Amino acid sequence: MRILAVGAHPDDLEILCAGTLAKFKKDGAKIFMAHLCNGNKGHFEIPAVPLARMRDKEARNSARILEAECLGPVAADLELYRNKPTMDKVIDIVRKTKPDLIITHSPDDYMCDHTVTSQLVVDASFMASLPNYKTKRSNYVSVTPLYFMDTVNGINFQPTEYVDITEFMEIKERMLLCHISQAKWLKEHDHLDYVELMRKVASFRGLQCGVEFAEGFRLHYVSGRIKPARLLP
Numbered sequence: 278m279r280i281l282a283v284g285a286h287p288d289d290l291e292i293l294c295a296g297t298l299a300k301f302k303k304d305g306a307k308i309f310m311a312h313l314c315n316g317n318k319g320h321f322e323i324p325a326v327p328l329a330r331m332r333d334k335e336a337r338n339s340a341r342i343l344e345a346e347c348l349g350p351v352a353a354d355l356e357l358y359r360n361k362p363t364m365d366k367v368i369d370i371v372r373k374t375k376p377d378l379i380i381t382h383s384p385d386d387y388m389c390d391h392t393v394t395s396q397l398v399v400d401a402s403f404m405a406s407l408p409n410y411k412t413k414r415s416n417y418v419s420v421t422p423l424y425f426m427d428t429v430n431g432i433n434f435q436p437t438e439y440v441d442i443t444e445f446m447e448i449k450e451r452m453l454l455c456h457i458s459q460a461k462w463l464k465e466h467d468h469l470d471y472v473e474l475m476r477k478v479a480s481f482r483g484l485q486c487g488v489e490f491a492e493g494f495r496l497h498y499v500s501g502r503i504k505p506a507r508l509l510p
Contacts, residue, residue, distance in 0.1 A: 278306040281376035281421075283367075283398045285390035286319065286354070287312045287336035288456040292475050293426040294380050295449040296442025297492050298343060300510040303445075308345035309374045312336055313367065313394050318354035320462045329353070331458050339455035342448065348374070357393045359400070365412045367401035372414035376421050378508050383425040383495070385433045399423065399497065422504055423497040431478050436493025439486040440509050442479065446490050449475070 280301050284290040290298070290310055298308050316332030317325040333350070340347035351357070351366040371379075381398040382391040402423060408416040428434040442449065453475055463471050482491040494509060496502070 278304070278377045279309070279375055280306050280378050280380070281309045281311065281371065281374045282380040282426075283311045283313065283370070283382075283394060285312065285357070285382060285394040286314050287316045287332045287339075288453065288459050288471070289382070289391070291339055291449065291453040291456065292429070292471065293382075294492055294494075295339075295452045296445040296479065296490070297380070297440045297494075297510065298345070299445040299448045299452075300440060300442060302343045302345070304510055308340075308343050309348055309370075309376070310336070310340045310343075310345045311348035311370050313349055313351050313397065314354045314357055314390050315350040315352070316354060316458075320458060321465055323458065325353075328458065332456070335456045335458060339452040342452050342455070346374075355390060357390050357397075359393060359396050364397060364401055364404070367397045368405045368410070369412050369414045371402050371405035371421070372412065372417045375417050375419075377419075379421050379423040380426050380494070381423065383428050383434055386428045387430075387432070391429075395425065420501045422502050422508055424494040424509065425497060427478065427482070427493045430474070431481060431493070434493065434495070436482065436485070437495045438507070438509055439482060439488075439491045439493055441483070441486070441488040441490070442492050443483070443489040446476075446479065449479075
């Protein structure tokens with residue numbers, strides 16, 4: 278099985294779905310971790326250009342833990358738009374990875390990079406199947422089932438499916454800690470400890486489904502995306 282997870286920023290997947298990706302990996306899946314924004318605005322002190330380089334390295338270090346392929350970025354922070362040049366790049370991520378399942382942001386998350394990522398991935402994953410929509414890569418015929426991952430803090434998101442990640446919390450935390458540039462930024466800008474946030478949300482979702490730690494998801498429930506079997510691990 279081939280799993281494509283697409284987040285807005287280099288640490289989003291670690292916070293919201295890395296336990297599920299680790300579980301997929303244990304089951305033998307090929308994992309692709311993409312971030313569409315380069316993370317260049319997420320710091321008070323480090324300038325944009327060196328910060329983007331640092332965050333790309335952090336993302337690749339995290340992906341290496343799962344032997345995942347790290348893809349992106351396609352835009353700077355807060356410069357991600359639903360236009361044709363950007364759409365073509367996201368379509369080519371889908372066409373390159375040929376996923377059996379896609380995970381991305383909820384369309385109701387808290388900031389524009391997350392919501393635009395959701396829109397781009399939903400649309401690109403359909404458009405990637407069209408042979409007459411030309412990009413650098415040939416079309417991928419499947420219209421892939423797609424799951425929205427939890428929102429930050431779990432606000433305005435009711436999961437329809439849960440994944441027990443209790444066994445994979447250590448890996449999820451280790452992946453998140455690769456993003457060392459964000460510890461100080463999130464403390465100062467958002468007044469939160471990102472590891473504590475991740476553990477609290479995973480614990481709450483676990484409480485909802487009767488396990489110690491879980492991640493919540495919602496199927497993009499539209500024609501052509503529904504399969505008669507559970508796809509999450």
